[in-house]
Amino acid sequence: MTNRMHKPKRLACLYACLLCVTAPLRANPPSEPQPAQAAIASAHPLATRAGFEILAKGGNVFDAAVAVSAALAVVEPSGSGLGGGGYWLLHRASDGFETMIDGREKAPYAARADMYRSRPGASTDGALAAAIPGMPAGLAHLAERYGRLPLAVSLAPAIRHAENGFAVGHKFHKLLGSRQPVIRRFPSASRIFLPKGKLPEPFSVLRQPDLAETLKRIARSGRDGFYRGEVAEKLVDSVRAAGGIWSETDLASYRIIERRPVKGAYRGIKVTSAAPSSSGGIVLIEALNVLSGYDLEKADETARKHLIVEAMRRAYHDRALYLGDPDYGYVPVERLLNADYAAGLRSTIRFDKALPSAMLAGEPEQNAEAANTTHFSIIDRDGNRVAATLSINLPFGSGFVAAGTGVLLNNEMDDFASSPGTGNAFGLVGGTANAIQPGKRMLSSMAPTFLENERGVAVLGSPGGSRIISMVLLAALDYAEGHDPDSWVSLPRFHHQYLPDGIQYEPGALSQAEAATLAAKGHRLTALTERYGDMQAVLWNKKTRALSAGSDPRGEGLALVRP
Numbered sequence: 001m002t003n004r005m006h007k008p009k010r011l012a013c014l015y016a017c018l019l020c021v022t023a024p025l026r027a028n029p030p031s032e033p034q035p036a037q038a039a040i041a042s043a044h045p046l047a048t049r050a051g052f053e054i055l056a057k058g059g060n061v062f063d064a065a066v067a068v069s070a071a072l073a074v075v076e077p078s079g080s081g082l083g084g085g086g087y088w089l090l091h092r093a094s095d096g097f098e099t100m101i102d103g104r105e106k107a108p109y110a111a112r113a114d115m116y117r118s119r120p121g122a123s124t125d126g127a128l129a130a131a132i133p134g135m136p137a138g139l140a141h142l143a144e145r146y147g148r149l150p151l152a153v154s155l156a157p158a159i160r161h162a163e164n165g166f167a168v169g170h171k172f173h174k175l176l177g178s179r180q181p182v183i184r185r186f187p188s189a190s191r192i193f194l195p196k197g198k199l200p201e202p203f204s205v206l207r208q209p210d211l212a213e214t215l216k217r218i219a220r221s222g223r224d225g226f227y228r229g230e231v232a233e234k235l236v237d238s239v240r241a242a243g244g245i246w247s248e249t250d251l252a253s254y255r256i257i258e259r260r261p262v263k264g265a266y267r268g269i270k271v272t273s274a275a276p277s278s279s280g281g282i283v284l285i286e287a288l289n290v291l292s293g294y295d296l297e298k299a300d301e302t303a304r305k306h307l308i309v310e311a312m313r314r315a316y317h318d319r320a321l322y323l324g325d326p327d328y329g330y331v332p333v334e335r336l337l338n339a340d341y342a343a344g345l346r347s348t349i350r351f352d353k354a355l356p357s358a359m360l361a362g363e364p365e366q367n368a369e370a371a372n373t374t375h376f377s378i379i380d381r382d383g384n385r386v387a388a389t390l391s392i393n394l395p396f397g398s399g400f401v402a403a404g405t406g407v408l409l410n411n412e413m414d415d416f417a418s419s420p421g422t423g424n425a426f427g428l429v430g431g432t433a434n435a436i437q438p439g440k441r442m443l444s445s446m447a448p449t450f451l452e453n454e455r456g457v458a459v460l461g462s463p464g465g466s467r468i469i470s471m472v473l474l475a476a477l478d479y480a481e482g483h484d485p486d487s488w489v490s491l492p493r494f495h496h497q498y499l500p501d502g503i504q505y506e507p508g509a510l511s512q513a514e515a516a517t518l519a520a521k522g523h524r525l526t527a528l529t530e531r532y533g534d535m536q537a538v539l540w541n542k543k544t545r546a547l548s549a550g551s552d553p554r555g556e557g558l559a560l561v562r563p
């Protein structure tokens, strides 16, 4: 690593304060040889290429992560963007240093616990649904603290795609179609995404000149280019004029937090994943801990699925009960990750019968809806890694663009439990730990993850709202059984999230006989007509020293390995 790894002096004090509370993990330096190539998997070919472009310019994996994140913000605005946030899980090969950048959005200071009561749609559509973005601060922090290159270089591909335009894909067309009624309500958004009032056809070119200007400001001035000055003024004026509650103080005071990733082990595999304010890592590791008491490879296929579902049910139940922003209340991380605690949960699982979720706690049923977000995974030739999951929540977020900025705002406020016990857009219920409070981060399900054993190192994650964690769980079990990224990303998926109490499954995930056996055990089954998720994964096989990468066949991403 270069001396750019050391923080600028003027920020040293601030970081020292943050890091003393949330010190990232320091591990022993690895002794293994490193891969001789680099691998990037992301949800859009232009984003994957942006990452390689920056590596070729002498950037390290963290510069490449800035480039991929920013490119996705431009070419996949359905999933993430400058108006959103996310989590970057980092591993530095030279000394084993690992940390998670929590760039999750925060509730504005004027937010109140009951602000969405009796206001249908207000937590998902329009300016009031938008929380204070963390993405620009995350990009600036990654570049300044961990990168080698200035933002002007690592943001260049994104600026180019915003200025020159990019060809709209089928996924973009479909998701935009589903959010079109909301986007049409906001002229600043429809001008960009519905040119001449029409849904852009696949292969038409979409330009975002205002977004290019905002990116240039960030390139010149770092986080201040977004959180202060002209862009900040435009953001606040526009949000307030549309009924939102942002203030300039909300923007100026936004800070990322570096947190210690959560760690676990499953059958000799080290699992490293997102810490709260995401529930992703805890729910993933808790489910794996429950499953570690069984030999899943020897179980018949239906018994295996029944056990996985029962583990998901219990881990998601704890999500609803205990998880929220750790800066606003105690989150019992050690207990939830404890193997004996998992053994207690395991002792309540019967082989012959599903446990109704109401026996864990009675809650109303909700329907899960479509989800968005994005994920990318990178390993560079030195073995440095980034797993990043980024979001603006539902496809095209709130559908609202702050006039003159090109910034499409998130609707992450819906990830709070705005009415404890009632489900959000993903049907997830939550309690007071995830109630709305001024300045608080809403609970996420994002689960950027590393898996590591003597076989290799895997970097993976996916979009998909509440289903993110169960997707990563199924992929981790597949890794444990010796499979490669192409298998993890394409596996037929099934999901249980405690409430609604039922298994949702993709076409092909359960045979008729399996579905009948699971129903006889008491499981309620919902056969989905569409597949879900867009997993992006890379693997460094330590035995063969080869890198491989997989991009979910459900999406339009690109996974590449290059020298």
Ligand code: GLY
Residues within 6 Å of the ligand: 373, 391, 392, 393, 394, 412, 415, 443, 444, 445, 446, 465, 466
């Ligand atoms: N907005 C989806 C998540 O954070 O889980």
